Amino acid sequence: MKRRNLLRGALAAGLTAPALAALTAARTDVDQTLPPGAPQDLADLEAAAESYGYGYHGQAPTRVLAGLVTDFTALRPLLAVPQPAPVRARLCRTAGQMAGMTAIVLHDLGSRRESRAWFATAARAAGESGDQQLHAWVLAREAMVPLNYGAPRAAADLADQARQAAGTRPTAAAVLAAVVAARAYALNHQSEQARAALTAADALMNRLPESERSDTWLTYGEQKHHVHLSHAFTTLGDTRRARESQQRALELSAPTSTMTRTLLTIDGAACAHHDGDTEQACRRAVDALTALPADFRTGLVRRRALDLYEAIPAQHHHEHAVRELRDVVTG
Template identity: 85%
Template sequence: MTAIVLHDLGSRQESRAWFATAARAAAESGDDQLHAWVLGGEAMVPLNYGVPKAAAGLAERARHAGGHRPTAAATLAAAVAARAYALNHQPQQARAALADAAALMERLPEGERSDTWLTYGEQKHHVHLSHAYTTLGDTRRARESQQRALELSAPTSTMTRTLLNIDAAACSHHDGDTEQACHRTVAALAALPDGYRTGLVRRRALDLYEAIPAQHHREDAIQLDILDLPFLFSEQE
């Protein structure tokens, strides 16, 4: 839990250190599913902070540990692997992992679907699908998952809802409306309390900005939007 919170705050090195401790303890316990769940969580650190190849390696270790039974850990590992492959420009591997995640999700027992730290419910599933399909440029499926994830997310799930809105903005960019993408991102970030404009949320917004070709950065609409978000560029990683 400490590792996940540090990940969300953007403290990458500290998060990996806590995940490493958790992974050793899980491996020593002999609980393969717990070990797979920890490795899947650890994979999200390089996944969300610019090292998708390392994320894919950790996710595959998680898949190996989790096995082929329909468990929360195995389903999480497949979904994280799909996101990592999508970011690593390996669409075939990403779609294969998405198919595995969908098959596991269909067979996931009800007890593994509840809303806890160690389970994998429909809301979490669609959050992962949103990012995977957005990265692949499959905006129709991405929007379907964004809508469903938002329906299942509590109004107080501030970070999750913001990340889904940034995914939606990225879909607008993929579909050719870069100006709308900027407007949507600025609106999502401007609505956040100051304490939430760091870490993962900030990184995802920067990823979208950096995905926009440099020649568009000088366009008036985009420049005006970016001026509203000075914290994007003032905070040190």
């Protein structure tokens, strides 16, 4: 009461220095009882996560990895202290995004065990954030580890979990989960299920809001869709549709998308092998691999080229082009 009367008296004389001091004291008293706002560091880290989502842009994967892990560790002090619930949710969401993208880079580099560990961290953070679509995205991206490294049944299980988590709304995570499931079914020789999942993925893609169609790791654009379709149709032996998707994906891929363009070329080589021209298939794959910087000639790219080599019957392994592919892949 005394402070209120003093404030009234000070304001009666106008916005004098004592009045302004009394106003500041009144605001400070209340402000100190309110929950703290979001720390500035959080906005900076959210912006960093968005930036990393645009992929490699011609940078070596190891360089992107170093930046991601450095920024990810900056989240720890913010997560270690009590925060208002909305701020805590934002912190966990950013942690889930960064951990998931770190796992993607590790997957591309061939570090499967480390990739799975980071996906587990991403899933925990996404779960605590309450963002169900982020959780579905993490599961769908994690499914690509066993998908690309020889365990399609495990990939199908994770993709099915992602589809359930994403629900039926047309979201980036829902389309990704469906198309990854299709690829896993195709590798499992479950062609009927694969084509059903591809139909579902196309239907979701047709309804996907523009806000989720940008070309980032966290969203799902047309280029990414055709990259997945290329591999799915190649695996199914539907080389006509595979080539259509390869052509469209290449049209939409930036010149700096080194890894993506190489994977599409290897898919095209696999189509050539399926259609009976194994020599051309090997030469295309060798040309694509030898044109790559050394930092990119590992992990996923090497695995996809090795899949092509292993698909060639043993009686052809003595042929020059096939031996050249083997030497490049194993060298």
